[in-house]
Amino acid sequence: MRKKLFALVDCNNFYVSCERVFHAHLAHTPVIVMSNNDGCIVARSNESKKFGLKMGQPVFEVEEIIKAHHIQVFSSNYSLYADMSDRVMKILAEFSPRLEIYSIDEAWLDLTPLSLPDLTSFGRQIKSRVYQFTSLPVSVGIAPSKTLAKIAHEIAKKHNAYAGVLDLTALSEQDVDQLLEALPVDEVWGIGMQYAKWLREQGICTVKELKYADEAWIRKHLTVVGQRTVLELRGIACIPLEPEPNAKKGIMTAKTFGREIKSQEELEEAVANYIARAAEKLRSQHSLCSSISVFIQTNRFKKDVPQYSASLTRHLPIPTAFTPDLIKQAREAVRAMYRPGYGYRKAGVYLSKIVPDENLQPDLFGGFSLDVHYKQMRLMAIVDVINKVYGRDTLFLAVQGITRTWKMRQFKLSPHYTTRWDELLSVT
């Protein structure tokens, strides 16, 4: 069998790079992008990494550093990033017939069938074409397994000598091992904080040591997932490329509120909105769900006030994607869980037991009519189209509320340059 070959292409500091495309003066200056509610740092330019800002760090902890170094700060602008991502992926698709879009800013290419003579120059072509058409910088890692391609990409990104492209297959096994020896074990894809800590306690500190660890012993302690990682480090591809996006098995919408919510009415309103959003996602993948979970919680960071959190799952006799029915269930769940006297900070909904929407069976006992189901689906399809064309929440249910004063904060949002006509970049 032919040896597998993968390329990982990952956009550098993706959210920051997207903002820079439309704010050219921010090149070479420290920039960060914040999470929802402007809470944590989710992207950092290289310049801001130098000031010690960490991924996931709460912004309020580093206000001083931000001020002192004039770091530019942005709220997350997901529609902008999603649109830029689409453009990048379309370009990558030109380089291999088999592409797996792994996240908003990275993709795997299957190079196995391509018989390329010079992989490094192929990687450089990818890099320069993406930059030419989008102004976004990417790094490329090439290797015989996904896990090794990830590592190649990390090295390529960090060390200027590689100019953003590293092909591990061009190196001897000894040279690869030398690189792996210099990397701490937690840099491996699939080894998170818990496993890294445990491995270090067992004397396995570098990627090379993990590569040569006993397979059965790893399997015993890190399950088959860990065993696969070890094999992948040895160049044996165990994780296949998956070009087709799979339908989601669970759909979640959960958000921290912009302020504390005290009343049951507002909590119901927020949850109704999350359901509307989750149901929209459900319909967009042509699915129905028959289980719905709702959770509510107070501010877990406030140690000095009474805490309360609860979750409730309801099973539906007939799978559905009809927003009003789902909202009805969710509101009942909120009413059952709500306790007065608390300041609620976060709520979420989770739709699961998901099935394709063509699988619906008529009810043997006549408690449900397919006619009604199709009518509901047609109505929802119309609502979805209108909201897609005219903007989210052009049409919504009254229980979702009008003012929604609990919504998240986004004080530093840049315009939707690529997805709204009235926010196009203007040159004056």
Add this chain to the structure above:
DNA sequence: TCTGGGGTCCTAGGACCC
């Protein structure tokens, strides 16, 4: 004052069945 959101997979253990 201020701490994100949305997923996947694996395993262990209990319920239940024959």
Add this chain to the structure above:
DNA sequence: TCTGGGGTCCTAGGACCC
């Protein structure tokens, strides 16, 4: 006093990812 064994399904919890 003795008190099977094997299979399946489901759920909760814990690890991981970006």
